[in-house]
Amino acid sequence: MTTLNLTDEWNVILLKIKKWARVNSPWAIHYNSGSCNGCDIEILATLTPRYDAERFGVKLQGSPRHADVLICTGPVTQQSRDRLRRIYEQMPDPKFVVAVGSCAISGGVFQGCYNVVGHIDEVIPVDAYVPGCPPRPEAIIDGLVKLLTALKEGPAPQTEDTAVQKQEVYDAASV
Amino acid sequence: MTAVITPKKEKFIVPIGPQHPALKEPGHFEFAVDGEIVTDATVRLGYVHRGIEKGTEARTWTQNLYLVERICGICSHIHALTYALGVEVLAEVEAPPRAQAIRVLVAELERIHSHLLWFGVAAHEAGFDTLFMYSWRDRETIMDILEALTGNRVNYSANVLGGVKFDVTDAQRKVILEGINFLEERTHHYLNVVTTDSMFLQRTRGIGVTRLQDAQRLGIVGPTARASGVMRDVRVDAPYAAYVNFPIHMVVETAGDLEARFIVRLKELFESFRLIREILDNLPPGDLQVKRFPRRIKPGEVISRVEAPRGEVFYYIRSTGSENPDRVKVRTPTLCNMASVLSLSIGHHLADIPMLLVGIDPCFSCNDRGVAICTSDGGHDSWTWERLRQFGIDYYANKV
Amino acid sequence: MLPAYESSVNDKAERALVDAEALLGMWAPFFNKPQPDTTTLAHGENPLIFPYAKRRIKLTGKGRPDGLDVSITADDLREAVQILIDADWGYLITITGLDLGPEEGAMEVLYHFAQGAAVVTLSVRIGRERETAVIPSICAIIPSASFFERELSEMLGITVRNTPNTDHLFLPDDWPAGVYPLRKEFMANTSTAEAKDS
Numbered sequence: 001m002t003t004l005n006l007t008d009e010w011n012v013i014l015l016k017i018k019k020w021a022r023v024n025s026p027w028a029i030h031y032n033s034g035s036c037n038g039c040d041i042e043i044l045a046t047l048t049p050r051y052d053a054e055r056f057g058v059k060l061q062g063s064p065r066h067a068d069v070l071i072c073t074g075p076v077t078q079q080s081r082d083r084l085r086r087i088y089e090q091m092p093d094p095k096f097v098v099a100v101g102s103c104a105i106s107g108g109v110f111q112g113c114y115n116v117v118g119h120i121d122e123v124i125p126v127d128a129y130v131p132g133c134p135p136r137p138e139a140i141i142d143g144l145v146k147l148l149t150a151l152k153e154g155p156a157p158q159t160e161d162t163a164v165q166k167q168e169v170y171d172a173a174s175v
Numbered sequence: 176m177t178a179v180i181t182p183k184k185e186k187f188i189v190p191i192g193p194q195h196p197a198l199k200e201p202g203h204f205e206f207a208v209d210g211e212i213v214t215d216a217t218v219r220l221g222y223v224h225r226g227i228e229k230g231t232e233a234r235t236w237t238q239n240l241y242l243v244e245r246i247c248g249i250c251s252h253i254h255a256l257t258y259a260l261g262v263e264v265l266a267e268v269e270a271p272p273r274a275q276a277i278r279v280l281v282a283e284l285e286r287i288h289s290h291l292l293w294f295g296v297a298a299h300e301a302g303f304d305t306l307f308m309y310s311w312r313d314r315e316t317i318m319d320i321l322e323a324l325t326g327n328r329v330n331y332s333a334n335v336l337g338g339v340k341f342d343v344t345d346a347q348r349k350v351i352l353e354g355i356n357f358l359e360e361r362t363h364h365y366l367n368v369v370t371t372d373s374m375f376l377q378r379t380r381g382i383g384v385t386r387l388q389d390a391q392r393l394g395i396v397g398p399t400a401r402a403s404g405v406m407r408d409v410r411v412d413a414p415y416a417a418y419v420n421f422p423i424h425m426v427v428e429t430a431g432d433l434e435a436r437f438i439v440r441l442k443e444l445f446e447s448f449r450l451i452r453e454i455l456d457n458l459p460p461g462d463l464q465v466k467r468f469p470r471r472i473k474p475g476e477v478i479s480r481v482e483a484p485r486g487e488v489f490y491y492i493r494s495t496g497s498e499n500p501d502r503v504k505v506r507t508p509t510l511c512n513m514a515s516v517l518s519l520s521i522g523h524h525l526a527d528i529p530m531l532l533v534g535i536d537p538c539f540s541c542n543d544r545g546v547a548i549c550t551s552d553g554g555h556d557s558w559t560w561e562r563l564r565q566f567g568i569d570y571y572a573n574k575v
Numbered sequence: 576m577l578p579a580y581e582s583s584v585n586d587k588a589e590r591a592l593v594d595a596e597a598l599l600g601m602w603a604p605f606f607n608k609p610q611p612d613t614t615t616l617a618h619g620e621n622p623l624i625f626p627y628a629k630r631r632i633k634l635t636g637k638g639r640p641d642g643l644d645v646s647i648t649a650d651d652l653r654e655a656v657q658i659l660i661d662a663d664w665g666y667l668i669t670i671t672g673l674d675l676g677p678e679e680g681a682m683e684v685l686y687h688f689a690q691g692a693a694v695v696t697l698s699v700r701i702g703r704e705r706e707t708a709v710i711p712s713i714c715a716i717i718p719s720a721s722f723f724e725r726e727l728s729e730m731l732g733i734t735v736r737n738t739p740n741t742d743h744l745f746l747p748d749d750w751p752a753g754v755y756p757l758r759k760e761f762m763a764n765t766s767t768a769e770a771k772d773s
Contacts, residue, residue, distance in 0.1 A: 221745040394668075394719050413588075491669075502671075
């Protein structure tokens with residue numbers, strides 16, 4: 001396989017173009033791993049005229065092989081687990097995962113039920129979590145926009161204060 | 176649904192890529208085709224099986240209210256209502272009349288949102304995306320009303336055991352009535368489209384006809400049954416909550432085809448609008464909840480039946496006197512109607528399958544987005560739902 | 576309150592139940608046995624198993640007598656279902672399986688039929704062991720019962736004789752054999768991983 005031997009400047013420009021395309025027009029794919037549909041209808045509502053996610057460049061389409069972002073809902077049921085992995089593997093790099101809804105984050109009300117794995121991040125790595133039962137379309141858009149911003153500018157740097165707070169919470173919890 | 180399953184070479188697991196957002200719950204349909212005509216159909220469900228019935232046994236009576244609400248996000252109030260009504264009968268407690276009326280109010284609002292949702296999805300399956308966008312834009316009116324009334328757009332949690340959580344204020348009344356007026360106008364327009372648009376009619380008139388006898392024999396429920404002339408509606412047959420005081424008229428069509436199913440659901444919207452206005456004008460005064468609701472429910476069994484937007488929801492609840500239920504059995508309407516789709520699809524063109532399926536308004540906890548096609552010469556192919564859907568659209572576009 | 580409407584619904588329910596009792600008349604000599612006092616039930620005791628008793632359970636709707644429970648044996652099941660279907664009495668709502676627990680040593684299968692507001696429940700008591708947890712299929716009479724029977728067999732381990740399809744309906748294909756989620760031994764908060772190990 002031949003590799004392109006570009007000078008550094010070209011590489012930088014190429015990377016910038018790729019990032020611009022990825023950030024400004026992420027193609028998303030939606031997958032329901034066993035949810036009650038509440039989150040799914042809110043995701044669908046983000047496409048409809050009132051919320052219209054397409055103006056942010058998010059296009060929801062069908063095949064995992066064309067997608068940059070996987071929007072996933074539901075506590076993963078046993079049957080869905082393999083499918084979820086397979087979809088994730090079929091997506092080309094770089095890929096991002098947004099877990100929508102309380103069930104996707106922790107199992108929601110179904111924690112402890114048999115046939116439910118619980119967290120999506122036990123099956124595939126997740127980049128953004130949108131909590132809610134179900135989260136409002138605005139929250140879903142917010143999550144997507146935060147993901148895109150992180151792609152563009154890198155993740156928000158942790159300030160002194162948040163780092164200290166986190167440590168305090170951690171210490172208190174382990175007592 | 177045939178009794179004999181055509182032997183297949185392998186059990187095909189289709190990689191699912193949800194086609195259109197919404198309702199993608201994987202599931203697995205297999206259609207055996209002979210040329211263009213379907214000769215056999217089977218379905219493999221279970222992808223959304225979360226073990227809820229077992230889960231109810233580990234939670235208290237009150238906690239279960241929140242669990243059963245999330246069996247389905249589209250008809251969550253109905254599930255909570257059926258459960259609450261059943262437990263109240265077991266506990267021999269009756270919710271006050273104002274609470275019952277508010278429960279019915281929210282149930283009818285939910286019916287409106289669900290029918291509009293279905294309408295958009297059905298239009299999308301037929302390739303009519305403009306109608307999908309319009310109906311979902313109009314649906315936002317109901318979502319606003321529900322949010323103003325209950326605090327959430329989905330999963331409203333209106334019920335408590337023994338009553339409801341909130342009251343209807345005058346400002347909310349105004350908002351609801353304005354929203355209903357707007358939607359009524361829009362529904363007239365949709366009914367017009369459905370009965371006069373020639374492309375739409377091509378895909379719905381005469382397709383998927385279920386005769387009266389078959390509908391009765393197969394145990395179909397809900398608007399799908401009423402579209403075939405079966406007079407079956409739990410709100411009329413066995414009125415619960417405040418339906419005794421605010422009766423509903425059954426909407427029945429006789430054609431039994433897809434067009435009839437569209438018409439029944441749109442006409443039910445008019446009934447819902449009428450009922451909501453009536454309730455708002457005649458809301459009985461009084462408390463919203465009973466004063467005390469027992470923690471332990473007396474032993475006994477109860478059967479609770481309620482009309483969800485999709486059909487009859489049935490709960491069998493058994494108590495042995497403790498803080499947790501002994502058994503909660505839930506039967507949702509889509510499971511019954513699914514059997515009818517499978518038997519219906521035999522003899523139809525492959526192109527009609529997406530519309531047939533959407534015609535029963537599957538609560539996508541049972542819907543399937545992966546399709547395996549087996550041809551009579553032993554060929555085996557797997558399609559995504561999107562491909563099947565597009566096949567249907569193209570088939571009819573070329574037929575003209 | 577619309578008394579005329581409500582009483583007409585109650586009347587219809589009453590008539591439907593009277594019809595059902597007439598249809599199931601061969602078990603009539605056992606109807607009208609005195610009912611056990613449910614408040615004195617021991618934990619786990621099921622009043623439904625009182626042989627061939629007629630009992631009305633209050634369904635939703637205060638004071639509406641609209642439920643008939645008939646307790647029959649597994650051998651009589653198909654006949655009873657055939658009688659109801661031939662007379663066009665109602666439709667099968669669903670089939671419920673109940674595990675009464677290892678101390679009781681029995682399971683129950685309930686067949687619910689509805690006509691308007693009236694619900695007739697045929698209940699059959701069977702054992703919990705592999706040889707005794709057997710019930711005949713009613714798919715020859717009501718084909719759409721197949722889904723419900725599949726659920727019974729995978730959730731409770733009941734063998735439904737002559738049912739056309741025994742594939743799993745809801746449980747995954749790789750669910751461990753012999754583990755029945757709705758049985759009392761299966762703890763409600765077992766995670767799937769633990770189930771697979773058990």
